[in-house]
Amino acid sequence: MIAEIGHYALVLAFALALAQSVLPMIGAQRGIRPWMAFARPAAFAQLAFVGLAFLMLVACFVRSDFSVAIVYEHSHSLQPLIYKIAATWGNHEGSLLLWVLILAIFGALVALFGENLPPRLKARALSVQGMIGFAFLAFMLFTSSPFERLNPAPLEGQELNPLLQDPGLAMHPPMLYLGYVGFSMTFSFAVAALIEGRVDAAWARWVRPWTLLAWTTLTAGIFLGAHWAYYELGWGGWWSWDPVENASFMPWLVGTALLHCETVVEKRDALKVWTILLSIVAFGFSLIGTFLVRSGIITSVHAFAQDPARGLFILAIFAVALGGSFTLFAWRAPQLQPGGLFAPISREGALVLNNLLLGVGAGTVLIGTLYPLALSVITGGTVSVGAPWYASTFVPLMMPMVLLMAIGPLLGWKRGDLPGALQRLAVAGLLALVAAGLVYRQETGGSVLAPLGIALGVWLFLGTLMEWIERVKLFRAAPRENWNRARHLPRAAYGMTLAHLGLAVAIVGMTASSAWKVESVQVMKPGDSITIGDFAYRFDGVAPAQGPNYIAERATFTVTRDGKPYTLLYPERRQYEVQEQPTTEAAIQSSIRGDIYAVIGDHAGPQSWTVRIYHQPLVPWIWVGGLLMALGGLTSLSDRRYRIGVPNRLPVVQATGA
């Protein structure tokens, strides 16, 4: 019965989405107010029905109702409750429902907080949002219904994939989807603006909170995913340029570019066409990601089961959404009034360069992701594009970007003073060079990129601090004035400072962990010891351990540092009872200097095991950096100007053709 209620709610949501996509759009075109106003209750009802369906599916999982096909396939009665709940979105159908739920949440939020939006723009944006909902609900109902029943009902389920039985599953997908789907909101606003033929500062201010929210959650989602891969997969890395990782990274790059050029539209009424283009592309990349994961067109650790019918369906959604919006773009964008002018060396100029670098960066990732597919389709050959490709294309593009990140905020709008900015960054530059020199001296045979990466991190960190110091006039005014200035800086300014500092910290962590990772693999017997750097690891042996739905071999390592006791590590090798798939649980001890990371592998003989020990310098810095970036996004989101109404201080710019 529960499953039927859920299914029925989805059908209602589907019908409602159709009405939401058609009525407000026609209403806005013809000026029929009640039709336009229909968008608001429709968006709320949409959330109510999809939310109900989602709760029903969670209920099926919690009650272990194995007559529902996906519960049977992805759950087990012995699974801990949290993994029964998380299993709801640990599969294709359920995660699609989560996707649609988040879409409905965003729609309802716009309806709720969009009091001060012009009614036409709001009606059109919600209508476009309704179309996206309609397409995905259709996809779910016709190809991937989460509520399919099995008859007769099996007595026991097949259990969730053990790799997914981890707190990471509870957090990573919802965060990531908030980000992906969040860009649907900027997409809807962009399409609505193209239909209106009007993009102005006010538009940028309405869209910006949604971009910020999407960017923040996507940032958090990507870092959570990297962290999960790092501790769960047990191969000692945090990023592998897997097609599906790239699929989340590309919208992030474009979203970051979008976030920055929206400020130009807001402050200077320039770069409008470019902003619209990026809004569409950011969501386009989200859709490409959805397509790559769910169509079975590529193989990846993330891919769901293959089904060409599903692939064609998503491809159709993708083609209609992007083909349609880009056609609209080709037709309407040339009619948008160009806005304010600016000199090449200016804040705007720096942001344009930032956009170009991020855009080309996203392009290189896209080529790396699609090249193997293109080759296999056209010539039938197989090739894999890995880290070396990205190290020689993407990384060199990001280096000038980071260099610029410290300079840009110090340039004025319209016309900037580059020599002045560089003068103020002299200390940062000097210290960065010193850091590079120190690293170069210390390093023994590592990568040449390492001193460069560390120097860039130091440069960005100090340069960002310098910008804040300038703003509060630290050392140049009385402490009281410093305090007053610091207090009255807009939160958006603090958001930028935090996010840029976060990236600096993360860059240092990424550079150090890529350049100086130490890996030691050997066969060990109980009592054996190995020494890596200052640390000695004694293998004390392996004992059986019992979990709720697995049995494990738990190894004990006594770690000493310079002869003094440091810590104990307990890596595990688990065998899940139903899935019979072994998983490794790495044991990690973090400190500010880095992680020590132990993994126990196969039996290599009687009473001996393959043991891998890694030293991962500065890896925790990556997570701290990611956290700072997400915090920066949140801080910016709390800025006063998004909470109060939008002052209509700039003259409205009309498209010539509309």
Place this chain on the structure above:
Amino acid sequence: MTLRRALYALPVILIGLFAYLAWLGLAPDRDPSALPSALVGKPVPQFSLPPLDAAADKLSSADVTGHVTVLNFFASWCLPCKAEHPLLFSLGQDYGVPVYGIAFKDRPEDTAAYIKEMGSPYKKIGLDVDGRVSIDFGLTGVPETFILDKNGVVRYRLSQPLDEDTIQSDIAPLLQSLQQ
């Protein structure tokens, strides 16, 4: 002006290209997880394995050169191997090729019990208890089947269980052309 117009239309064109590529990629007969074997076209790796029957000779790479052969990797603990087992008999009988078996990471007594129960389609069986030889073949799992030509060059690899369709469409024509 027309050039500028064309520039605005560029995204639509790119999307069209991507959609076409993706559409080709979704063709139902395309298997994204298919791996071309590095061994196809290369001579069979050198090996010498202890026999199942202690009285018999070793199974070595010399056995599988000089005539067209089928080499099948199996294990007693592998259910799909059981499923393809009858087809191995018909390969040997209908096409007149000797079928050799290599037991992968299997205890000899288990292999013996398996063969006793199921019958042996194999001319000879080698035991790869520690899986070393299987590594040289790039084995991804069991069952896997290799077809070698008269010169001992690997001509075909199937990294999944045999089935009637594959035998009719791929293996039978290949065996016939190789035996001529």
